[in-house]
Amino acid sequence: MRQPRSVRALEAFSRVRLSKSFFMRDFLYSEIAAINGFTNLPDDPDLAIAAGRRLCEELLEPLQARLGRISIRSAYRSPEVNRFGNENRLNCASNEKNLAHHIWDRRDAAGRMGATACVIVNRFIPYYERTGDWEALAWWIHDHLPYSAMEFFPKFAAFNLQWREEPVRQIYSMIPPRRGWLTKPGMENHDGEHGNAYAAMLEDLR
Numbered sequence: 001m002r003q004p005r006s007v008r009a010l011e012a013f014s015r016v017r018l019s020k021s022f023f024m025r026d027f028l029y030s031e032i033a034a035i036n037g038f039t040n041l042p043d044d045p046d047l048a049i050a051a052g053r054r055l056c057e058e059l060l061e062p063l064q065a066r067l068g069r070i071s072i073r074s075a076y077r078s079p080e081v082n083r084f085g086n087e088n089r090l091n092c093a094s095n096e097k098n099l100a101h102h103i104w105d106r107r108d109a110a111g112r113m114g115a116t117a118c119v120i121v122n123r124f125i126p127y128y129e130r131t132g133d134w135e136a137l138a139w140w141i142h143d144h145l146p147y148s149a150m151e152f153f154p155k156f157a158a159f160n161l162q163w164r165e166e167p168v169r170q171i172y173s174m175i176p177p178r179r180g181w182l183t184k185p186g187m188e189n190h191d192g193e194h195g196n197a198y199a200a201m202l203e204d205l206r
Contacts, residue, residue, distance in 0.1 A: 114164030
């Protein structure tokens with residue numbers, strides 16, 4: 001499949017169903033692209049679709065099935081959009097770091113496929129705003145889903161959720177006062193089960 005160059009082609013691409021609940025269109029919106037007139041579309045649509053399907057089927061669908069509806073805050077970025085965001089300090093890492101991450105249609109330096117979406121778990125917002133306990137959500141995902149990386153942000157506990165071949169399984173936070181690693185390979189808390197960390201959250205969400 002080629003990059004869409006017409007309305008009809010874009011309609012067909014955006015209507016590709018990635019999973020039971022998600023279509024490609026759900027992941028294409030970008031404020032950077034909208035304000036600056038960029039076309040936020042992949043050069044390799046087939047790779048973007050393949051990576052997006054794994055993200056949706058293995059992470060987003062089971063997350064939504066267990067914890068309720070999720071909202072997509074940011075997802076696919078073309079290299080052009082991501083580069084502009086990085087150069088203008090708009091919370092985008094470099095293109096090199098975002099391969100197989102927000103740039104779904106490029107494999108990373110090791111040849112691995114991947115995709116990331118920044119999401120919000122809507123039902124989690126009241127619990128988070130009352131307790132500040134973003135870690136409960138992080139640990140539940142760590143124990144139940146085959147993610148590669150998560151990065152949490154203060155507003156509504158939005159977080160980047162990455163699926164990637166050969167997952168790393170690491171969690172980083174930008175939420176004060178605990179900015180930094182929650183877990184990554186080699187840390188003592190990485191293995192085992194962490195049910196005590198999210199028991200109160202699950203009870204609150206019942």
